[in-house]
Amino acid sequence: MKSADRVKKLRDMSPDELQRNEGEMNERMFKLRFQMAMGQTESLAKIRELRRDRARLLTILTEKEKS
Numbered sequence: 001m002k003s004a005d006r007v008k009k010l011r012d013m014s015p016d017e018l019q020r021n022e023g024e025m026n027e028r029m030f031k032l033r034f035q036m037a038m039g040q041t042e043s044l045a046k047i048r049e050l051r052r053d054r055a056r057l058l059t060i061l062t063e064k065e066k067s
Contacts, residue, residue, distance in 0.1 A: 006053060010060050018061045025054045
């Protein structure tokens, strides 16, 4: 999925859904980092993508809270 599609999907969500989604992303990030440290996966690309998606989500959440 392209980043523009992800942003559009995030903008359509309510603030409650965004916060729930953030919690899920944090959990996935933790699991990926843990797997990376244990040497079970070489998913650096997945970690980078998830980190960027989380930043997009937080930016949109902040915009919605300000307005």
